[in-house]
Amino acid sequence: MQTVIYSGPMEIKKITLHSDTSGQEFSLRVLYFQCSGSAPSVYIQAALHAHEMPGMVALDRLIPRLVKAESEGRLSGNVTLVPHANPIGLAQGVHGETLGRFDLNGRINFNRSFPTKMAKELSGRPAAERLKATLIEIAVNADVVLDLHCDDEGPVYLYVSEHQLGEGRRLAHAMQARVILTDASDDPISFDLAVGGRWTAENRVEDTRFAATIELRGMMDVTPDLAQQDSDGLYRYLVDLGTIVDVLPDIDPDDPIVGDVDSAELIPSPVPGALLYDVNVGDWVKKGQRLAVVMSEPGEKNQEILSPFDGQIMTRRDRRFVRRGDDVIKVLRHPLP
């Protein structure tokens, strides 16, 4: 069910999703900025992993600029925003923690296993499936789809399909992303790949179509300055696309490092314990260099975590306790500069 709850320069619709239990329902808030222009239309969602806040706060900063562009007649393509894409995950508070990455009932990652059916065909299926189908149905109408996430601790980086690297570079330039990871496979399938799959299935693949995941640093990187910086990046990309008409000063960021997803390796800890890092996100490291130690028993020798190759530290874990087999750090294989 859709309800229009505001109609001004932008239109806000509320989509109701019935819960899987009696007595409650979820709603999805969708913001539409519409015009008669023919520039690429853009869909941006945040917080599909419900507790990842950097994207949501960036959209909060972007919205007034879209309202202004629309009211000044500078909108040349439609923009659709879903600032909180996952009301189900947001409600999953367990013992003081919000667990927004996996559906607690279905045990599936909210950014995996997207249904190929339409939401109306899934009326008897769990809410998480209907939510995923609904998001895809809104997103596939756009030419450009951006899914905003964040890591535990990391830089701004992108996931794009291998064949869309050219457009990925343009997005990376606007967002000042440090790394682009390309994916040639469709498995496991994330939101951006699922949207691409639907475009292919519906024979809607055109040159303008582009879908990407943007990782906006780490879970703790939620500050006014970073929200503004990410909003600036999204706005710049909308201007680059021609979706918004504006003139911005040139920026000259470094070229991003490009690698395929398999060139970024997560290193697990063979022992449980306290995690003490020797390196930071962005550091260059040599093969065999110590990246961290895991202290299992005070007074005993620590377990060393060594780099398997030359490269750059991409991401670190945000908690400092590891269980045996937990991932500790992600290193991107790359020749040292």
Ligand SMILES: [Zn+2]
């Ligand atoms: Zn995420």
